[in-house]
């Protein structure tokens with residue numbers, strides 16, 4: 546193949562992943578936030594908080610929504626697949642916030658912050674449901690569980706290669722708890738995630754919300770938002786329970802009050818999903834999900850994204 550055509554193909558690949566070609570593009574014209582991307586059977590599913598159906602003055606939607614794509618270019622709106630009402634124990638005015646999905650033993654487990662003080666778990670045989678409440682009570686309940694923190698929201702589940710499973714959540718203080726292999730019961734106490742200062746410049750950042758963990762080349766990368774507004778920053782460690790050492794900023798402040806990220810491998814690349822104000826009429830309560838490629842330098846440090854404002 547000639548060099549010219551190789552260059553043309555590289556450019557075409559870049560443009561295919563249109564978010565690399567310039568301004569961030571939302572995956573849908575509908576307002577959505579808090580992306581939770583997962584690959585099931587070669588399809589990327591993004592589970593989301595539905596900002597389209599909120600009041601516009603608060604995150605008071607009661608629906609979770611899903612999108613899917615095989616190429617990160619053509620997206621299918623899979624609709625509102627779950628309402629907080631699936632959890633009979635939810636308060637009448639409970640809101641549906643940043644969700645998480647995990648697959649194990651052929652089942653799909655959907656972790657759902659309900660009303661800001663509880664996390665429920667629903668289960669289904671398919672990535673889009675139908676889901677039923679897995680245990681008939683909250684998995685995490687601020688009123689019942691020691692050390693659940695002020696606001697147990699933003700669940701994130703990490704299943705290690707050896708099967709050990711960890712649930713992260715929380716605002717202001719990051720929390721982690723082991724889950725049993727059944728994915729619906731706690732296997733130990735709720736712990737605080739410790740983030741220590743960078744050994745090179747002594748820096749760290751306050752934890753706000755949106756805990757997320759991924760592993761690369763034997764290192765665990767713990768990412769989170771620093772607050773309201775927040776930067777997305779990261780710390781690294783040698784075990785899913787930490788401690789993690791602060792490293793630096795991935796995504797700078799946006800022009801909205803929240804920032805919420807997730808990282809996924811798909812089609813041979815690492816993708817960083819987040820939300821921003823991208824559509825006409827968008828603001829802090831009417832957010833849009835987008836993504837860009839995530840890159841590391843030769844020392845394994847994450848290269849800060851240039852989508853920062």
Ligand code: FUB
Pocket residue numbers: 578579594604642643698699754755803804805
């Ligand atoms: O969407 C409601 C809340 O806003 C989420 O739980 C937070 O992560 C923030 O994005």
